[in-house]
Amino acid sequence: AQSVTQLDSQVPVFEEAPVELRCNYSSSVSVYLFWYVQYPNQGLQLLLKYLSGSTLVKGINGFEAEFNKSQTSFHLRKPSVHISDTAEYFCAVSVKGAQKLVFGQGTRLTINP
Amino acid sequence: DTEVTQTPKHLVMGMTNKKSLKCEQHMGHRAMYWYKQKAKKPPELMFVYSYEKLSINESVPSRFSPECPNSSLLNLHLHALQPEDSALYLCASSPPSTGGWEKLFFGSGTQLSVL
Numbered sequence: 001a002q003s004v005t006q007l008d009s010q011v012p013v014f015e016e017a018p019v020e021l022r023c024n025y026s027s028s029v030s031v032y033l034f035w036y037v038q039y040p041n042q043g044l045q046l047l048l049k050y051l052s053g054s055t056l057v058k059g060i061n062g063f064e065a066e067f068n069k070s071q072t073s074f075h076l077r078k079p080s081v082h083i084s085d086t087a088e089y090f091c092a093v094s095v096k097g098a099q100k101l102v103f104g105q106g107t108r109l110t111i112n113p
Numbered sequence: 114d115t116e117v118t119q120t121p122k123h124l125v126m127g128m129t130n131k132k133s134l135k136c137e138q139h140m141g142h143r144a145m146y147w148y149k150q151k152a153k154k155p156p157e158l159m160f161v162y163s164y165e166k167l168s169i170n171e172s173v174p175s176r177f178s179p180e181c182p183n184s185s186l187l188n189l190h191l192h193a194l195q196p197e198d199s200a201l202y203l204c205a206s207s208p209p210s211t212g213g214w215e216k217l218f219f220g221s222g223t224q225l226s227v228l
Contacts, residue, residue, distance in 0.1 A: 043219035
Protein backbone atom coordinates (compact mmCIF):
# COMPACT_ATOMS: atom_id res chain seq x y z
CA ALA A 1 0.00 0.00 0.00
CA GLN A 2 1.08 3.56 -0.59
CA SER A 3 1.43 6.23 2.07
CA VAL A 4 2.38 9.89 2.19
CA THR A 5 3.99 11.82 5.02
CA GLN A 6 3.98 15.58 5.12
CA LEU A 7 6.59 16.44 7.67
CA ASP A 8 5.25 19.83 8.73
CA SER A 9 1.66 20.44 9.79
CA GLN A 10 2.16 24.22 9.75
CA VAL A 11 4.68 26.47 8.01
CA PRO A 12 4.71 30.21 8.78
CA VAL A 13 6.66 32.36 6.32
CA PHE A 14 7.11 36.05 5.73
CA GLU A 15 5.85 37.54 2.48
CA GLU A 16 8.38 37.41 -0.38
CA ALA A 17 10.46 34.79 1.43
CA PRO A 18 11.13 31.36 -0.12
CA VAL A 19 9.28 28.32 1.14
CA GLU A 20 9.66 24.54 0.99
CA LEU A 21 6.89 22.12 1.96
CA ARG A 22 8.17 18.62 2.54
CA CYS A 23 6.60 15.38 1.36
CA ASN A 24 7.85 11.80 1.59
CA TYR A 25 6.10 8.77 0.21
CA SER A 26 6.37 5.02 0.44
CA SER A 27 5.39 2.51 -2.21
CA SER A 28 6.66 -0.79 -3.55
CA VAL A 29 5.57 0.06 -7.09
CA SER A 30 5.88 3.02 -9.45
CA VAL A 31 3.73 5.97 -8.48
CA TYR A 32 2.42 9.26 -9.67
CA LEU A 33 2.91 12.20 -7.30
CA PHE A 34 0.80 15.32 -6.92
CA TRP A 35 0.52 18.54 -4.96
CA TYR A 36 -2.93 20.02 -4.41
CA VAL A 37 -3.87 23.33 -2.78
CA GLN A 38 -7.06 24.01 -0.85
CA TYR A 39 -8.09 27.58 -0.15
CA PRO A 40 -10.56 28.19 2.70
CA ASN A 41 -14.08 26.90 2.01
CA GLN A 42 -13.09 25.53 -1.38
CA GLY A 43 -12.27 22.26 -3.07
CA LEU A 44 -8.80 21.14 -4.07
CA GLN A 45 -6.90 22.50 -7.05
CA LEU A 46 -3.99 20.72 -8.73
CA LEU A 47 -0.71 22.63 -8.42
CA LEU A 48 1.53 20.18 -10.23
CA LYS A 49 2.14 16.50 -10.88
CA TYR A 50 5.00 14.12 -11.55
CA LEU A 51 4.24 11.22 -13.86
CA SER A 52 7.61 10.46 -15.45
CA GLY A 53 10.52 12.17 -17.17
CA SER A 54 12.19 15.27 -15.79
CA THR A 55 12.38 15.18 -12.01
CA LEU A 56 11.84 18.94 -11.71
CA VAL A 57 8.21 19.75 -12.25
CA LYS A 58 6.83 23.26 -12.65
CA GLY A 59 3.26 24.06 -11.72
CA ILE A 60 0.86 26.94 -11.45
CA ASN A 61 1.31 30.07 -9.34
CA GLY A 62 5.12 29.85 -9.45
CA PHE A 63 5.39 26.55 -7.56
CA GLU A 64 7.76 23.74 -8.48
CA ALA A 65 8.61 20.36 -7.02
CA GLU A 66 11.44 17.90 -7.37
CA PHE A 67 11.01 14.16 -7.44
CA ASN A 68 13.83 12.33 -5.67
CA LYS A 69 13.47 8.58 -6.06
CA SER A 70 16.38 7.63 -3.80
CA GLN A 71 14.99 9.72 -0.95
CA THR A 72 11.36 8.97 -1.86
CA SER A 73 10.59 12.66 -1.60
CA PHE A 74 8.58 15.18 -3.58
CA HIS A 75 9.14 18.56 -1.90
CA LEU A 76 7.25 21.65 -3.04
CA ARG A 77 9.06 24.99 -3.36
CA LYS A 78 8.35 28.59 -4.23
CA PRO A 79 11.11 31.22 -4.37
CA SER A 80 8.94 34.12 -3.20
CA VAL A 81 5.53 33.72 -1.56
CA HIS A 82 2.57 36.09 -1.51
CA ILE A 83 -0.24 36.62 0.96
CA SER A 84 -2.55 34.90 -1.52
CA ASP A 85 -0.57 31.65 -1.11
CA THR A 86 -2.04 31.18 2.36
CA ALA A 87 -3.82 27.82 2.12
CA GLU A 88 -3.65 24.14 2.97
CA TYR A 89 -1.33 22.11 0.77
CA PHE A 90 -1.73 18.38 0.24
CA CYS A 91 0.79 15.97 -1.23
CA ALA A 92 -0.77 12.89 -2.81
CA VAL A 93 0.29 9.63 -4.43
CA SER A 94 -1.38 7.13 -6.71
CA VAL A 95 -0.23 3.89 -8.24
CA LYS A 96 0.23 4.19 -11.98
CA GLY A 97 -3.04 3.44 -13.70
CA ALA A 98 -5.03 3.28 -10.49
CA GLN A 99 -7.79 5.65 -9.50
CA LYS A 100 -7.18 5.85 -5.79
CA LEU A 101 -5.38 8.99 -4.66
CA VAL A 102 -3.85 8.82 -1.17
CA PHE A 103 -3.35 12.19 0.50
CA GLY A 104 -0.89 13.30 3.14
CA GLN A 105 -2.15 15.04 6.26
CA GLY A 106 -1.66 18.48 4.79
CA THR A 107 0.54 21.48 5.55
CA ARG A 108 -1.00 24.80 6.44
CA LEU A 109 1.04 27.58 4.86
CA THR A 110 0.61 30.92 6.57
CA ILE A 111 2.11 34.04 5.01
CA ASN A 112 2.86 36.91 7.35
CA PRO A 113 3.24 40.48 6.03
CA ASP B 114 -17.08 24.53 -19.02
CA THR B 115 -14.17 23.46 -16.82
CA GLU B 116 -15.98 23.14 -13.52
CA VAL B 117 -17.31 20.49 -11.24
CA THR B 118 -20.50 21.86 -9.70
CA GLN B 119 -21.81 20.59 -6.38
CA THR B 120 -25.19 21.34 -4.82
CA PRO B 121 -26.17 22.24 -2.23
CA LYS B 122 -23.20 24.12 -0.77
CA HIS B 123 -24.49 23.63 2.77
CA LEU B 124 -26.87 21.02 4.18
CA VAL B 125 -28.19 20.48 7.69
CA MET B 126 -30.10 17.28 8.31
CA GLY B 127 -31.47 15.25 11.18
CA MET B 128 -30.54 11.65 11.76
CA THR B 129 -33.89 10.41 10.39
CA ASN B 130 -33.82 12.52 7.24
CA LYS B 131 -33.17 11.43 3.68
CA LYS B 132 -31.24 13.84 1.51
CA SER B 133 -29.11 13.80 -1.63
CA LEU B 134 -25.95 15.54 -2.74
CA LYS B 135 -25.55 16.33 -6.41
CA CYS B 136 -22.47 16.70 -8.57
CA GLU B 137 -22.30 17.69 -12.23
CA GLN B 138 -19.54 18.11 -14.81
CA HIS B 139 -19.65 18.83 -18.52
CA MET B 140 -16.01 18.24 -19.36
CA GLY B 141 -16.61 14.79 -20.83
CA HIS B 142 -14.79 13.11 -17.96
CA ARG B 143 -15.58 9.44 -17.57
CA ALA B 144 -14.54 8.95 -13.94
CA MET B 145 -16.28 10.58 -10.99
CA TYR B 146 -15.44 10.40 -7.31
CA TRP B 147 -16.86 11.10 -3.87
CA TYR B 148 -14.45 12.11 -1.12
CA LYS B 149 -15.18 12.90 2.53
CA GLN B 150 -13.10 15.51 4.34
CA LYS B 151 -13.30 16.11 8.08
CA ALA B 152 -12.09 19.42 9.45
CA LYS B 153 -8.31 19.83 9.33
CA LYS B 154 -7.91 16.38 7.75
CA PRO B 155 -7.10 15.21 4.22
CA PRO B 156 -9.83 14.00 1.87
CA GLU B 157 -10.67 10.30 2.10
CA LEU B 158 -11.93 8.39 -0.91
CA MET B 159 -15.45 6.95 -0.64
CA PHE B 160 -16.55 5.87 -4.12
CA VAL B 161 -15.33 5.89 -7.72
CA TYR B 162 -17.44 5.51 -10.85
CA SER B 163 -15.74 4.68 -14.14
CA TYR B 164 -17.84 4.87 -17.28
CA GLU B 165 -20.95 5.04 -15.10
CA LYS B 166 -20.12 1.85 -13.25
CA LEU B 167 -19.09 1.66 -9.60
CA SER B 168 -15.42 0.66 -9.64
CA ILE B 169 -14.31 1.43 -6.09
CA ASN B 170 -16.23 1.36 -2.79
CA GLU B 171 -13.94 2.01 0.15
CA SER B 172 -16.06 0.00 2.59
CA VAL B 173 -18.42 2.91 3.08
CA PRO B 174 -21.45 2.31 5.37
CA SER B 175 -24.69 1.59 3.52
CA ARG B 176 -26.29 4.78 4.83
CA PHE B 177 -24.32 6.40 1.99
CA SER B 178 -25.62 5.31 -1.42
CA PRO B 179 -23.97 6.59 -4.61
CA GLU B 180 -25.65 6.82 -7.99
CA CYS B 181 -24.34 7.74 -11.42
CA PRO B 182 -27.36 8.30 -13.70
CA ASN B 183 -25.22 9.38 -16.67
CA SER B 184 -21.69 10.40 -17.52
CA SER B 185 -22.21 13.99 -16.31
CA LEU B 186 -24.05 13.41 -13.05
CA LEU B 187 -23.13 11.86 -9.72
CA ASN B 188 -25.39 11.71 -6.70
CA LEU B 189 -24.84 10.68 -3.11
CA HIS B 190 -27.99 9.62 -1.29
CA LEU B 191 -27.94 10.00 2.48
CA HIS B 192 -30.17 8.17 4.95
CA ALA B 193 -30.05 7.70 8.71
CA LEU B 194 -26.74 9.50 9.08
CA GLN B 195 -24.90 9.94 12.36
CA PRO B 196 -23.46 13.17 13.78
CA GLU B 197 -19.95 11.85 13.06
CA ASP B 198 -20.83 11.90 9.35
CA SER B 199 -20.72 15.69 9.47
CA ALA B 200 -17.98 16.72 7.04
CA LEU B 201 -17.20 18.38 3.73
CA TYR B 202 -18.19 16.07 0.88
CA LEU B 203 -16.14 16.64 -2.23
CA CYS B 204 -16.93 15.46 -5.72
CA ALA B 205 -14.22 15.12 -8.36
CA SER B 206 -13.93 14.01 -11.95
CA SER B 207 -11.05 12.99 -14.17
CA PRO B 208 -10.43 12.30 -17.84
CA PRO B 209 -8.75 9.11 -18.95
CA SER B 210 -5.25 9.36 -20.36
CA THR B 211 -2.51 7.07 -21.57
CA GLY B 212 -1.06 6.77 -18.08
CA GLY B 213 -4.33 6.19 -16.34
CA TRP B 214 -6.49 8.62 -14.43
CA GLU B 215 -3.97 11.34 -13.79
CA LYS B 216 -5.69 14.54 -12.84
CA LEU B 217 -8.68 15.15 -10.61
CA PHE B 218 -10.87 18.22 -10.89
CA PHE B 219 -12.62 18.95 -7.60
CA GLY B 220 -15.85 20.73 -6.85
CA SER B 221 -16.14 23.18 -3.96
CA GLY B 222 -17.91 20.64 -1.81
CA THR B 223 -21.07 20.31 0.26
CA GLN B 224 -20.64 21.13 3.94
CA LEU B 225 -22.90 18.63 5.72
CA SER B 226 -24.03 18.93 9.34
CA VAL B 227 -25.94 16.06 10.92
CA LEU B 228 -27.87 16.97 14.05
